[in-house]
Amino acid sequence: MQIKTINTQPYSGQKAGTSGLRKKVTVFQQTHYLENFVQALFNVLGDVHGKTLVVGGDGRYYNTVAIQTILKMAAANGFARVLVGQQGILSTPAASAVIRQYQAFGGIILSASHNPAGKEGDFGIKYNVSSGSPAPEKLTEAIYAETQVIQNYRTVDTADIELNALGIQQVGDLTVEVIDPVTDYARLMESLFDFDRIRQFFQSGFTMRFDAMHAVTGIYAHAILEQQLGAPAGTVMNGVPLEDFGGGHPDPNLTYAEALVKQLYSDNAPDFGAASDGDGDRNMILGRHCFVTPSDSLAILAANAQHVKGYQQGLAGVARSMPTSMAVDRVAHALNIPCYETPTGWKFFGNLLDAGKATLCGEESFGTGSNHVREKDGLWAVLFWLNILAVRQQSVAEILHEHWTQYGRNVYSRHDYEGIDSAVAKQLMTALQAKFPSLIHQTFKGYQVAFCDDFSYTDPVDHSISTGQGLRIGFTDGSRLIFRLSGTGTDGATLRVYLESYQTDVVKQTQDAQILLADLIQLADQFANIRHLTGREKPSVIT
Ligand code: G6P
Numbered sequence: 001m002q003i004k005t006i007n008t009q010p011y012s013g014q015k016a017g018t019s020g021l022r023k024k025v026t027v028f029q030q031t032h033y034l035e036n037f038v039q040a041l042f043n044v045l046g047d048v049h050g051k052t053l054v055v056g057g058d059g060r061y062y063n064t065v066a067i068q069t070i071l072k073m074a075a076a077n078g079f080a081r082v083l084v085g086q087q088g089i090l091s092t093p094a095a096s097a098v099i100r101q102y103q104a105f106g107g108i109i110l111s112a113s114h115n116p117a118g119k120e121g122d123f124g125i126k127y128n129v130s131s132g133s134p135a136p137e138k139l140t141e142a143i144y145a146e147t148q149v150i151q152n153y154r155t156v157d158t159a160d161i162e163l164n165a166l167g168i169q170q171v172g173d174l175t176v177e178v179i180d181p182v183t184d185y186a187r188l189m190e191s192l193f194d195f196d197r198i199r200q201f202f203q204s205g206f207t208m209r210f211d212a213m214h215a216v217t218g219i220y221a222h223a224i225l226e227q228q229l230g231a232p233a234g235t236v237m238n239g240v241p242l243e244d245f246g247g248g249h250p251d252p253n254l255t256y257a258e259a260l261v262k263q264l265y266s267d268n269a270p271d272f273g274a275a276s277d278g279d280g281d282r283n284m285i286l287g288r289h290c291f292v293t294p295s296d297s298l299a300i301l302a303a304n305a306q307h308v309k310g311y312q313q314g315l316a317g318v319a320r321s322m323p324t325s326m327a328v329d330r331v332a333h334a335l336n337i338p339c340y341e342t343p344t345g346w347k348f349f350g351n352l353l354d355a356g357k358a359t360l361c362g363e364e365s366f367g368t369g370s371n372h373v374r375e376k377d378g379l380w381a382v383l384f385w386l387n388i389l390a391v392r393q394q395s396v397a398e399i400l401h402e403h404w405t406q407y408g409r410n411v412y413s414r415h416d417y418e419g420i421d422s423a424v425a426k427q428l429m430t431a432l433q434a435k436f437p438s439l440i441h442q443t444f445k446g447y448q449v450a451f452c453d454d455f456s457y458t459d460p461v462d463h464s465i466s467t468g469q470g471l472r473i474g475f476t477d478g479s480r481l482i483f484r485l486s487g488t489g490t491d492g493a494t495l496r497v498y499l500e501s502y503q504t505d506v507v508k509q510t511q512d513a514q515i516l517l518a519d520l521i522q523l524a525d526q527f528a529n530i531r532h533l534t535g536r537e538k539p540s541v542i543t
């Protein structure tokens with residue numbers, strides 16, 4: 001088979017963000033745009049002869065076009081074997097699992113997570129290393145540098161590769177193996193959770209709805225929840241993945257998973273509700289008339305890990321991103337295990353997981369996971385909850401309220417001001433930080449300021465330092481106000497204000513978070529001058 005070398009010219013801006021290179025589909029459709037990025041990646045990886053690559057994506061528009069290009073380039077660049085999900089499908093956590101299981105050299109995941117899909121939507125590509133972790137910054141920077149000097153790429157002249165049928169094909173010297181996207185992942189889940197018990201639980205009449213939001217987890221949820229665990233047909237909603245995700249915004253939160261939320265708050269609500277995002281790494285947990293914040297969910301998983309076979313031997317430690325509530329810290333304290341506080345971004349958990357320092361990790365941004373893979377994992381979190389519910393035979397609300405009674409409630413909310421002027425956002429943060437010396441030890445509405453800082457993190461494994469990770473105002477009673485600018489937005493800047501107080505009064509614990517946080521909400525505005533500087537009367541999203 002003939003290897004062709006095609007001349008090309010660099011594109012500016014092929015710089016990967018926290019989760020790879022994400023651009024409009026039309027940007028990716030430019031001549032050689034994808035090829036340049038993939039060749040830059042292969043150049044940086046060096047000699048790939050004899051190595052195995054995993055390839056798959058969330059099924060959005062352009063997924064299979066991109067996969068054909070990548071497979072032909074992998075053949076021309078000397079890979080020995082590519083494992084590709086049937087029809088080009090692999091969720092992000094499943095890709096991470098497959099990389100680990102087959103000891104692949106790495107994997108390419110095609111996804112723009114929860115960003116809208118379709119011809120007018122977004123597309124994305126990212127590379128994960130042999131541990132199953134997203135590429136570290138050093139690697140993504142080297143790829144970017146390479147995209148800026150690239151002059152040609154290599155591909156082979158061949159017909160499109162058949163992605164629908166399972167099995168092995170040869171493309172020149174490259175062996176392409178089309179694998180079932182669910183099998184390996186499902187087996188891993190079965191090794192962690194008590195499937196028999198969950199099956200019995202469904203048989204006994206327990207009801208749930210899983211909203212796949214027309215994205216990749218539909219395939220996984222049908223296979224695992226309905227076929228393997230025997231949940232009745234109809235348990236999975238919006239379960240057929242569509243190239244444009246049905247025109248929706250597959251981000252599992254109270255705003256975007258509205259149809260599911262309505263069902264869980266209706267008169268004949270099911271016992272349990274959950275949703276995942278475009279590529280399957282995020283999760284939202286709901287009970288009958290009850291919502292579990294991602295921060296509380298992490299704490300509850302940690303506190304109940306002894307009920308779940310994959311974690312019965314105990315947790316080495318837990319980790320949460322800095323703005324995630326400190327609920328899990330209280331559980332770690334009770335279990336006498338370490339709790340790590342990292343900057344926002346899943347990649348910061350990688351070293352802790354690899355070094356065996358943490359077993360469970362979570363973020364307020366609807367991400368939860370463990371050392372079973374190196375990505376956050378939506379369906380894993382749902383199965384963990386199902387296992388706990390099946391063992392404890394209590395409702396989600398009962399488990400949540402008992403947790404608060406035992407540990408106290410870390411009342412929590414995030415207020416987002418999206419699409420504000422970037423210069424204004426920076427000015428707001430600078431002015432707030434300048435105020436810190438005047439706030440320290442002062443008391444406002446009964447809250448005494450204990451510390452103010454700009455969060456920085458020293459990785460306990462490689463000792464790398466990350467500075468400027470968010471402004472924190474901590475109070476003597478454990479309450480916190482945190483201000484951060486989002487690192488994932490595309491339009492202007494997004495200011496995130498994270499509000500947290502601590503409540504031990506069991507009567508007050510069940511009140512609405514916005515009411516319990518009212519004083520802190522006012523203080524946030526007083527300290528940061530949000531309304532005045534942004535011209536916004538209220539946040540655009542509250543979670
Ligand atoms: C992505 C990352 C997460 C991060 C989230 C929010 O989902 O994988 O690790 O928490 O974005 O990031 P942001 O910078 O927008 O708050």
Ligand code: ZN
Pocket residue numbers: 092113114277278279280281282
């Ligand atoms: Zn995602």
